[in-house]
Amino acid sequence: MVFQRALAGLYLVAFLAAALQFRALIGERGMLPVPRFVERVPFRRSPSLFHWHYSDRFFAVCAWAGCAVSAALLAGLDSLLPLWGGMLLWLAPWALYLSVVNVGQTWYAFGWESLLLEVGFLAVLLGNDEVAPPVVVLFLLRWVLFRVEFGAGLIKMRGDACWRKLTCLDHHHETQPMPGPLSWFFHRLPKPLHRIEVAANHVTQLIVPFLLFAPQPVASVAASLMIVTQLWLVLSGNFAWLNWITIVLALPAVAFPSDPPAVPDAPLWYVVVVLAVSALLLGLGHRPVRNMLSRRQVMNRSFDPLHLVNTYGAFGSVSRIRYEVVVEGTADEAPRKDSGWREYEFKGKPGDPRRWPRQFAPYHLRLDWLMWFAALSPAYAGPWFGALVERLLEGDRDTLRLLRRSPFPADAPPRHIRARLFRYRYTTWRELRETGACWERTYVREFLPPTRLTGTAQRS
Structure with missing residues (x-):
């Protein structure tokens, strides 16, 4: 499945960044050392392997192991294993990256960390080539995409007045956290075009997400619009893997013309596991829904220590000066x-x-x-x-x-x-x-x- 291979690629990028940067940031002599953090924060609040043992060597082993497993998934190793083995292989990078994020402190306090974990956990339930992708899991992936886009749209409308006046892009490309090589040119686009960009963003984030749950080909058109919007954002700045994982999330909603391969019926244990976990995730989903409906909406917050269900959003306000x-x-x-x-x-x-x-x-x-x-x-x-x-x-x-x-x-x-x-x-x-x-x-x-x-x- 294209979705799973692309997600494995993002896992690989995340683990590579952890392996190459951790010593100075959270290592034993880092700016915010993990040993000091786990002394004051209990395991139940931040479940992590590093509560049981931490050394820079052990962290490096975990990070590079995450790279290796991600590369194996990217190459399709899960399809060569039995169903339970493929699921366990997908569970490994989720557990390893959860351990990193939960001790990463302010260095890992970004929405795309929780988004990678939430989507990565759902990837476990997709199984491998032995079963067809469960409909309920595909629905949950669209539900995550809906919350990413709709939550971002709401935080903009409730936040900075420039989003309602369509003027935020007069400043955003200049003041965003890390401009890209084309950001200067985006900033210098005519202001009327900036107004059109903001208006199109509002349509994509506040109206189009509802179409994800419409019949095909409407859902495919909605997902495709989101992909185009995210690619525009990729060109205009450096937002880590936020845009890329949103694109990856949209892929399962796009219906590509093909003959689906014949697969045997899913084993009973698999059906039970998928339905039970999906019911749990749907039950936990009331928290982000309440947050989106609240006038005091917050963005980029996890509602549980396992990062199973989270709320997202970006740039509720835009700086005018850099x-x-x-x-x-x-x-x-x-x-x-x-x-x-x-x-x-x-x-x-x-x-x-x-x-x-x-x-x-x-x-x-x-x-x-x-x-x-x-x-x-x-x-x-x-x-x-x-x-x-x-x-x-x-x-x-x-x-x-x-x-x-x-x-x-x-x-x-x-x-x-x-x-x-x-x-x-x-x-x-x-x-x-x-x-x-x-x-x-x-x-x-x-x-x-x-x-x-x-x-x-x-x-x-």
């Missing part, structure tokens, strides 16, 4: 304004005004995303920014691997680090031609004064 935190270091013993401050370059977030954004999605650059939140308010950075600065002052190699470029070698880190807040805006067509820069930035204020290691950690 701020960026620029991190700099100096080797001078006594820092001054005219010291040789050198800037750290991040992989995805804007930095050097002349550096054009790159496409990273569906891969998720977690530190870059959190730096965007830090620029919105220092409160978002409180739990981890101090640890980031400390690791840079130490020349921590795992942390430096999260960056595009460090101006200091790991064995000769800076003596002081400072952070400054800048306002960024896209250049105009004329400025782009004259300077070659896609951004123009203006200093706003100090974010963190010059800081150095103190006490026993201080370098001589």
Whole structure:
């Protein structure tokens, strides 16, 4: 089934990001260490393998095992196993990724984490080539897609007034968390076209989702419209795998002309398991429904520690001004304004005004995303920014691997680090031609004064 192979590909991306980034983020010496988290949060609130044992080596084994299982599913190994074996194989990445998300703290507090887990759990119930996809599971997949789109549409209409005035895209492409290589061009589209984009978005998210439950070919047309909309969003920004998993969710609703292969009747135990679990999920579904109907609707929240049923939504409000935190270091013993401050370059977030954004999605650059939140308010950075600065002052190699470029070698880190807040805006067509820069930035204020290691950690 195309849906399952595509989902396995997204699992692979998610586990790869975990394997390559965890040491600096949540490792034993990470900015938000897992051992410290599991000491204060009980297993029942965040079920995870790492409550029983944690070491960086064990986490790496789990993450790379997740990559291996995802690659096997992508290659279709589940179709070579008996039905129960295929289901267990699909259960493995769900359990492993649940263990990661439930100890990931703020680094994993994104809606697409829960969405991957909710959809991944439903994939277990689809079985393999030995049985036809159960109708009730296909319905549940459409139900998840409905909640993703309709919930996002409602949060927009209840949130920022610019969505109702059709003006949000005058700002969104410039202020979104991580622009892509085409975002500058999307921002420079004529404003009347931006109005059409917003209006089309409202239709796709508030009206089209109901058509998913209509007979064919209406349901196929509805799903296809959603796929086209998501591909438009893929081109306009870097939203990790949010857009891609929404596309994957829409695939089962599209009816492709073909002769269905003959399959034997499903075994009784399988029918019982599918119906029992589906009934449980439908029963839990009242929570996101109540949330969508509430005037105090929240977005991107899980209603159970297993992330079986969740609520989704994105960009209920849109920033009008883009701020960026620029991190700099100096080797001078006594820092001054005219010291040789050198800037750290991040992989995805804007930095050097002349550096054009790159496409990273569906891969998720977690530190870059959190730096965007830090620029919105220092409160978002409180739990981890101090640890980031400390690791840079130490020349921590795992942390430096999260960056595009460090101006200091790991064995000769800076003596002081400072952070400054800048306002960024896209250049105009004329400025782009004259300077070659896609951004123009203006200093706003100090974010963190010059800081150095103190006490026993201080370098001589």
